[in-house]
Amino acid sequence: MKRLLLIVFPLLLTLSTTLLGDQPLLFLSTQFVPVDEARKMREEVLGGYSGAVDFQPFDERNTFMVLAKPGGKQRPALLGALHGDMKSLAQQGLLAPLQNRPSDIRLIDSYLKLGRFNSGNQYYLPWIQATYIMAANRRALKYLPQGADINSLSYAQLKQWAANMHVQSGVARLGLPVGPKGLMHRFLQGYLYPSFTGGMVQTFRNSDAVLMWDYLKDLWSDINPRSLSFDSMHEPLLSEEVWVAWDHIARLLPALEERPDDFVVFPVPAGSYGRGYMVVLGGLAIPVDAPDPEASRRLIEYLLTPQVQSSTLRSVGFFPVLKELEDPELSLSVEKFQKAVARQSSAHDARSALLPVGLGDRAGEFNTVYKLAFSRIVLRGREVPSVLASQAGKLNRLLADANVACWPPDRVGDAPCTVK
Numbered sequence: 001m002k003r004l005l006l007i008v009f010p011l012l013l014t015l016s017t018t019l020l021g022d023q024p025l026l027f028l029s030t031q032f033v034p035v036d037e038a039r040k041m042r043e044e045v046l047g048g049y050s051g052a053v054d055f056q057p058f059d060e061r062n063t064f065m066v067l068a069k070p071g072g073k074q075r076p077a078l079l080g081a082l083h084g085d086m087k088s089l090a091q092q093g094l095l096a097p098l099q100n101r102p103s104d105i106r107l108i109d110s111y112l113k114l115g116r117f118n119s120g121n122q123y124y125l126p127w128i129q130a131t132y133i134m135a136a137n138r139r140a141l142k143y144l145p146q147g148a149d150i151n152s153l154s155y156a157q158l159k160q161w162a163a164n165m166h167v168q169s170g171v172a173r174l175g176l177p178v179g180p181k182g183l184m185h186r187f188l189q190g191y192l193y194p195s196f197t198g199g200m201v202q203t204f205r206n207s208d209a210v211l212m213w214d215y216l217k218d219l220w221s222d223i224n225p226r227s228l229s230f231d232s233m234h235e236p237l238l239s240e241e242v243w244v245a246w247d248h249i250a251r252l253l254p255a256l257e258e259r260p261d262d263f264v265v266f267p268v269p270a271g272s273y274g275r276g277y278m279v280v281l282g283g284l285a286i287p288v289d290a291p292d293p294e295a296s297r298r299l300i301e302y303l304l305t306p307q308v309q310s311s312t313l314r315s316v317g318f319f320p321v322l323k324e325l326e327d328p329e330l331s332l333s334v335e336k337f338q339k340a341v342a343r344q345s346s347a348h349d350a351r352s353a354l355l356p357v358g359l360g361d362r363a364g365e366f367n368t369v370y371k372l373a374f375s376r377i378v379l380r381g382r383e384v385p386s387v388l389a390s391q392a393g394k395l396n397r398l399l400a401d402a403n404v405a406c407w408p409p410d411r412v413g414d415a416p417c418t419v420k
Contacts, residue, residue, distance in 0.1 A: 023074065023291075024051070024052030024053050024054040025051060025052065025053045025054065025077035025078065025292075025295055025296065025299055026054050026056065026074060026075070026076045026077055026078075027046075027053050027054065027055045027056065027076070027077065027078045027080065027299070028056050028057075028058065028064060028067055028068065028076045028078070028079050028080070029041075029055065029056070029057045029058070029079070029080035029081065030057070030058060030059070030061065030064050030080065030081045030082060030085060031057065031080055031081070031082070031128065031282050031318075032055075032057050032316055033057040033058065033059040037057075037250070037316050038055065038057050040315040040316050041055050041057075041315070041316065042055050044311060044314075044315040045303075045308060045311050045312050045315055045316070048308070048311075049299065049302050051295070051298075051299075053299065061085065061360070061361050061363065061364070062361045064081070064085070065085075065088070065089070065360065065361055068089060068094055068287060069092075069094060070094075070287070070288065070289045074291075075287060075289050075290060075291050076287055076290065077286070077287075077290050077291060077292065077295060077296045077299065078284060078285070078286060078290075078296050078299055078300065079095075079284070079285045079286070079287060080127060080282060080283070080284055081282065081283065081285070082280065082281065082282050082283075082355055083114055083115075083281045083282075083283065083354065083355065083357060084354075084355050084356050084357045084358060084359060084360075084363060085360065085363075086115070086123065086124045086283050086285060087117055087357055087358050088358060088359070088360030088361075089285065090117055090123045090124075090285075091358070093288065094287060094288055095123045095124065095285045095286070095287065095288065096285075096286045096287065096288045096290065096293065097121035097122065097123060098121075098122045098123070098124075098125065098285075098286065098297075100297070105301070105304045105305065105306075105322065106322055106323040106324065107125065107126055107304070107321055107322060107323070108126060108321055108322070108323055111126035111129070111281060111321050112125070112126065114126070114281065115283055123285060124283035124284060124285040125283060125284050125285075125300060125304065126281060126282075126283055126321035127282045127283050127284045127303060127304070127321060128281075128282040128312060128318035128319070128320075128321065129279065129280060129281050129282070129318065129319050129320075129321055130248065130249050130250060130280040130282075130317070130318045130319060131248075131249060131277055131278060131279060131280060131341060131344065131345070132183070132186060132187070132190070132191070132246060132247060132248050132249065132268070132277070132278060132280075133246070133247075133249055133252070133265055133266070133267065133268065133337070133340055133341065133344060134244065134245070134246050134265065134266050134267065134268055134269075134340075135233070135237060135244070135245050135246075135247070135252045135255065135256070135263055135264070135265045135266075136150075136243060136244040136245075136263065136264050136265075136266070137237065137240060137243040137244070137262060137263055138262060138263065138264060139240075139243055140161075140165060140173060140243035140244050141264070143161060143164040143165045143168060143169075144157075144161055144164075145157050145160040145161055145164065148160075148161070150264070150266045151266050151267060151343055152267070152270070152347070153266075153267075153268075153269040153270070154269050154270050154271070155192075155195065155196075155215065155269045155270065155271050157269065158174075158219075158269045159215070159218065159219050159222070161174075161244065162174040162219065162222035162223065162244070163222050165222075165243060165244070166222045169243075171224070171241075172221075172222050172223055172224045172225065173224065173242055173243035173244060174219075174222055174223050174224065174242070174243075174244045174245070175223065175224045175226075175227050175230060175233055175236050175237075175241070175242030175244070175245045176223060176227045176230070176233075176245070176246060177227070177230050177231060177232060177233055177245075177246075177247050177251070178227045178228050178230060178374075179227075179228065179229050179230045179231035180231065181231040181232075182230055182231045182232070183247065183248055183251075184371070184374065185367045185370045185371050185374075186248075186278055186355075187246060188370045188373075188374060189278070189353065189356075189367075189370055190276060190277060190278025190353040190355075191246070191268055191276050191277065191278065192212050192215075192216065192271070192276070193209070193212065193276065193353075193409075194273065194274070194276025194277075194351045194353050194409040195268075195269070195270060195271030195272075195273055195274060195275065195276035195351070196208055196209070196211060196212035196215070196271040196272060196273060197209050197212060197273060198273035198274075198351070198409065199409055199410040199411075200353055200409055200410055201395060201399070201406060201410050201417050201418075201419060202406060202410045202411065202417070202418065202419060202420050203410075203420065204388060204391070204392050204395060204419045205385070205388035205389060205391075205392045205419055206420065208272070208273075209388060210384050210385060210388070212271075213373075213377050213378075213384045213388070214384065216374075216377075216378055217377065217378055217381075220378050224236070224241065224242050226241065228379075230242075232247065232251040233245035233246070233247040233251060233252060233255075234247075234251060234252055234253070234254040234255035235255075237252070237255040237263065238254075238255050238258060238259065246268065248280075249317050249318075249319075249337055249341070250316060250317035250318065252265070252337075253317040253333065253334070253337070256333030256336060256337070257331065257333050260331070260332045260333040260336070263336075264336070265336050265337055265340040266340050266343070267340060267343050267344035267347060268344060270347075270349050273351060274349040274350065274351035275344065275347050275349045275350050275351060276351045276352075276353060276409065277344055277345070277350065277351070277352060277353065278352075278353045278354070278355065279352050279353070279354060280355060281321075281354075282318070284300050284303060284304075286300075304321075304322075306320075306322060306325055306327075309321070309322055309325060310325060310327040310329070310330070313327070313330070313334060314327075314329070314330065314331065314334060317334070317337070319338070319341065351409055352408060352409065353408055353409045354407045354408050356407070357404070357407040358402065358404040358405070358407075359398075359402055359404060360402075362398060362401075362402055365394075365398050366395070366398060369391045369394050369395050369398075370391075372391060373387055373388065373391045392419040395419050396416075396418055396419050399415075399416045399417045399418065400416045400418075402416070403415045403416050404416055404417055405417055
């Protein structure tokens with residue numbers, strides 16, 4: 001409770017200063033939390049809006065969910081969150097069905113469908129999309145295995161590439177974001193598991209999963225040991241402590257913006273079940289008790305215009321959700337990401353995965369299962385089958401308590417989703 005008050009109190013102080021004048025539209029978001037990203041959202045993305053907007057990002061999902069519920073003195077006009085959080089809000093009856101959506105904005109059909117949650121109502125509109133991808137210093141290219149195509153690598157080739165760099169340069173040059181705020185759990189959930197096992201939950205402890213963890217244990221010997229402190233990979237790439245890295249696009253973008261000619265970006269490798277990759281989809285929704293729903297709709301329409309979608313891409317590295325978008329002002333670095341993302345998602349062996357769906361404020365527990373498995377297997381050297389059996393029990397209890405059905409890449413079916 002003390003931690004929650006420490007987070008919420010500064011917001012309430014800020015809001016209280018608006019009571020003497022016109023109140024801006026309060027825009028709560030789980031995205032663009034880092035200080036620089038939040039600044040760019042306020043200045044570069046929302047700066048062109050005709051009205052006043054108070055953009056407030058939160059990395060604490062519990063705090064976000066509390067603030068999204070009715071009862072506060074100033075109610076949010078707009079909510080921005082990922083698909084899984086939106087589903088949890090909709091299940092609690094906190095989202096107002098969108099009666100009208102912009103007819104002149106061509107949104108991607110599959111993303112629109114996700115915002116309906118298999119109902120007749122549109123609970124959110126797609127806003128931003130992102131994924132995770134590979135980046136490399138050009139110095140690393142000469143160490144690629146013979147005959148390897150950087151745009152269609154296998155995980156076996158990635159292992160050989162890492163070993164070549166380690167042996168020939170004398171330093172482990174492959175890096176992963178395993179730090180306290182890093183996204184290593186997404187690499188496990190959306191990349192290794194789908195590529196090696198075809199699933200994320202149902203295949204958590206099967207024989208393919210054991211082989212996957214054995215692969216990661218071998219790969220770890222050629223990964224830069226300081227990866228344990230890396231939260232974001234752009235700084236290790238810029239310092240050249242690391243030559244090859246995987247991370248979220250937004251966390252790689254600063255390196256390419258600073259030195260676009262020195263780096264290449266390319267799709268993630270493939271395993272025996274395909275080229276697993278994770279789609280990060282964010283949406284915009286109006287709370288049921290929004291003070292002025294029409295004003296909220298106008299802000300949504302602004303954020304979904306081609307010009308603002310382009311601005312969001314240029315500023316914070318999240319890609320548009322429009323069917324078509326041409327922007328001659330895109331930087332060289334953003335163009336590189338756009339092409340690599342297209343290659344990754346359109347690959348013949350692409351296997352897409354979603355972030356955990358329907359867990360709400362218990363999503364952190366889900367992530368912890370994968371983090372603990374990594375720590376015990378890779379860092380502490382414990383037996384793979386026993387660790388997976390123990391963690392599978394935790395997964396099953398969590399998913400049963402939440403009564404959550406499986407989501408892609410697992411076979412979607414009745415709840416609860418269960419480790420086989």
